[in-house]
Amino acid sequence: MKAEGRRQGILDLLMEAGTATVEELSAHFDVSRMTIHRDLDQLEQEGLLRKVRGGASVQSSGQFESDFRYRQRLAGPEKQRIAVAAASLVEPGQTIIVDDSSTAGGIAAHLADIRPLTVITNNLGVIQELSGAAGITLIALGGQYSKKFHGFFGLVTDEALRSLRADVAFVSTSSIHGVRAFHQDQEVVQTKRLMLAAAERKYLLADHGKFGRPALHFFAGLDRFDAVLTGEEPPAPMRKALHEAGIKLTVTGKA
Template sequence: MKSDSRRQGVMDFLMEAGTASVEDLAARFGVSKMTVHRDLDELEESGFLRKVRGGASIQPSGLFESDFRYRQKQAVGEKQRLAAAAVAMIEPGQTVIIDDGSTAGGIAADLADLRPLTVISNNLAVIQDLAGVGGITLIALGGQYSKKFHGFFGLLAEETLKSLRADVAFLSSSAIHGSSAFHQDQEVVQTKRLMMAAAGRKYLLVDHGKFGRTALHFLTDLTAFDAVFTGSELGQPVRDELEATGVSLTIVDGKE
């Protein structure tokens, strides 16, 4: 197995297990402990995991939870419900912005019935899903690719967003503390803010597990969104507190 494929395999395994010992990884991938240590050193340097005594871990930390592969596997059912509900905010012929978030990115799978549409995104998963789809005019934001966030960021993406205007934007955030949204990466925050500025209507899609958490950088107050979509798993006390501050909550029921 080539080193890149093996390291991807290590990350995939850690996404499921949370932690693993060097011995287990060496046996799993049929390599020496020395090779495993080299793999873990490189992955740690890239910010994907942290080495611990005798192995590696990706929990618990907002830094490691920000990895796109980790986020894709969290609250999958709830995220699908949120994306399906949010699509009702779109009408054929509109221009839609979708950010790098795994929750907002889930909207792409539900856009076929709303064609024609123009979709603007820096989310590589969205770009790959919609590339070549009939009736979808796709504007892929350029910039520097981030493996961690599986999207494009930086000056090129930011300058492009400043020159565009959309009907609606769908965003995600990694943490909701009080009535504010936060994110751990300042460059991602800047891109999300420009997406909000470029759109007439703005919606935030966050699963219930994001509430009561915080991250390093303030993104925006939740009142900046026309609606915040979340699952019915969110406790009633939290709902009441948010609505008391003027946040427009859209609760998506999980019942069939």
């Protein structure tokens, strides 16, 4: 197997397992440990995984956000409940912004019953789902495509957002610490901030696993949002902190 195919195979394996040791990868691909180390070094340099002691992982850390394919596999039922609750906040005729996240992207499946709508997004999955949909005016934000985030970012994306206005923005984040939201990637943070600036109402969508998780870059205070939507109750100390700060927390509850 050539290096390119083997590295894609490593990623595919990690998308299923989350982590793997060098020994496991060496045996699976029938190559030396040194070859696997070179593969992991290259994939880490491309931002597609992180090396850990004895192996590699695509799971999130304070400085590394998972590939969208791995994130899509996490908390699926909860994210679906959040998407349904978010869609209930949309009215026909509105303009909404949907960010690159798998959580916010779930809204797309529920928009056909609310049309007509204008949808602004940098999320390639949402663009693909809504392109050509009757009653949906789709504004796809240009920019540089990120395979890791399955969306568009950069100067072109940000300039487009500065020229647009929307009724509602739905965004997610990878970390909620106290009453502030954080993310590992500063370019993603910049785009999300501009989405908030472009919208009259703003909602943060986050599965309960985001509460207390670390991330490097400050994104926004939770007081910037009209509400935080989650699918399960966060731990009691976090609920208390949100209540004392006057943050509206909406828990969708299990079906």
